[in-house]
Amino acid sequence: MSIECADPRFTALVSSDSAVERLWTGARWAEGPVYFGDSQMLLFSDIPNNRKLRWVPDGGGAGQVTEFTRQANFSNGHTRDHQGRLLACEHGTRRVVRFGRDGVSQVLATHWGVHRLNSPNDVVVARDGSIWFTDPTYGILSDVEGFKAEPEYGGAYVFRIDPRSGALQVIADDFVQPNGLAFSPDESRLYVADSGGSHLPQGPHHIRVFDLQADGTWRGGEVFAVVSPGVPDGMRVDTLGNLWTSAADGIHCYAPEGALLGKILVPEVVANLCFGGPEGRTLFITATTSLYRCEVLVGCAAG
């Protein structure tokens, strides 16, 4: 059984007999899934192999995975903006970039002040065009997921890129390792994972929530959910406001008030997920070496 129900509300989100299907394996660390509904394909990262992969369906089967980009600058998290453009967090270049539909890239963030970013990890775009991303040190800790280097600004921040000026703004400077992030459907909340426990035995393995005000300010940042086993990495929010996060044993789903609704158990440690498929109700799950799929009964709020 792949579905573990912790709250009766979960039965409206996932059928109890829904299966977790392995679509493909062969990555060293699969991450950064993003679905293109307009072309029915999924892009995801294989960070240590420095490539992006593309999955396409094949009419009911497991689909096919091919290399989309070699020399991917050790890309990690992806999203699409409201114009459908692809955004990527690159460990190798320590920057956030956006690709136009012509494939031409535009660099969005490289530095905080005079200092290089650590290794941008995951990114989301708000309706107003602002771009929010996390900057933990994972990509510079060793040569496995980028190039080993010293952190320059001495922290691991959550940043926002202003849609008009392009300037960076610090949203939070008190994370150990900020990681996945997601907005609530009305963008009144921002969830951010702290996966500091991945390298520190006593480090955080929780998700924090910020209240975003209409005037552009924010407050809060308290712990929303403690994720165990493992740490929360990538996550998505569905149209009902439930938060779906990665964990060591699969996907955990939390109600907007923070209650654990249930789990989708996956045989490998999960790094990230996204919604996709023809109806938007397929969960695509990047989990260590493999890509998995699980049909659910709800769609995603965004990217």
Ligand code: MG
């Ligand atoms: Mg991540």
